[in-house]
Amino acid sequence: MKQAWKTQASALRRTGVVAAAIAALAACATVGGGLALDPIEAPDRRMVTQGEAKKILIPNLTQCAHTNPKMNLRVAAVGQITATDGTVITVPAETALQRKQGPLSHDLYNECNKVLPPNSAAVDASKAPVIEIDSDGEVITGYIVADNYFEFYVNGKLVSVDNTPYTPFNSAIVRFKVKRPYTMAFLLVDWDEQLSLGVENMARLNDNWYLGDGGLIARFSDGTVTDGSWKAQTFMIGPLDSPADVVDKGTLRFFDRLGRTYPDVKKPKCRADCFMVHYTQPRGWRNKTFNDTHWPNAYTYTDEEIGVTTLPAYTRYPELFAGARWIWTQNLVYDNVVIARKVVR
Ligand SMILES: [Ca+2]
Ligand SMILES: [Ca+2]
Secondary structure, eight states, X not given: OHHHHHHHHHHHHHHHHHHXXXXXXXXXXXXXXXXXXXXXXXXXXXXXXXXXXXXXXXXXXXXXXXXXXXXXXXXXXXXXXXXXXXXXXXXXXXXXXXXXXXXXXXXXXXXXXXXXXXXXXXXXXXGSOEEESOTTSEXXXXXXXXXXXXXXXXXXXXXXXXXXXXXXXXXXXXXXXXXXSEEEEEEEEOOOSBTTTTEEEEGGGTEEEEEOOOOEEEEEXXXXXXXXXXXXXXXXXEEESOGGGSEEETTEEEOOTTOSSTTXXXXXXXXXXXXXXXXXXXXXXXXXXXXXXXXXXXXXXXXXXXXXXXOHHHHTOGGGGTTOOEEEOSOTTTXXXXXXXXXXX
16 A cells, blocks of 8 residues: 555656646747747646536527527527536536526627628628627638537637537627737537537437537638637547547547447447546636647538538538638537637737
């Protein structure tokens, strides 16, 4: 026992020395463009939950002014569940929308608000408010589609909060004034109905145990597009037969045993007893100088993989998204809460 403790303590010391060395290196690290990055934060804590969240905090975050029977309008609830280590976790995520932090997204396409321009030429971005980050910066216009929820920060400042967290599928216009280098950061949520299980009630497919998938695509007027150069990290993986199915290798989190995208992906054997693996979000993830150099790069996906070939919020405006790729983490289906970041130099 004593020996085991000693070995553990010396391993911890070694880990501590290595971590301190990495932190010291990172503290003085600058990546091209002269942006000095913060020291790498302590590793994210891994937590495990089992089953569906019992406590509903908010019955429905979606406010839809104009409804019709043909709309794909589904309830976006927010719940809480206690992890095996006692941590109380808000699911599917704690969001700026539920905290009523703005500004709410300006619509590119939104059935709830009857903003439905027929094509790119009919889109008027000039009404979107300009969020000022640098008074002497340039005004950048961006177009965003997230499956399902996004909140968007530039240099740590909240620029846009998706006004439709789940469905119907919407898209947004953002404008902000900033100078280079600057950092974009998105919190992204693949929303669901069976909270903390990552499971949707997909009436259209007559499937009340459907595994939803995520995705983000965005294009900005300074030439920045979502692509494989972005960083993307997952913070919620499941539903799982066993939490051991998610393998951590440093800051890489792997789960691909049941596939990564439709149509190949398979369901786990579990149902109401499924597990979910969660991670704490690093404190500085929104910030300009947050050090994400150890995060995995984003994976890119096709329209077909994301399943958006018939969604007008996106397909009506090919010119506005030209050159951008859909991005997410490694697993489009099982990774449910994602942070994506890009430093623009
Ligand atoms: Ca949305
Ligand atoms: Ca999912």
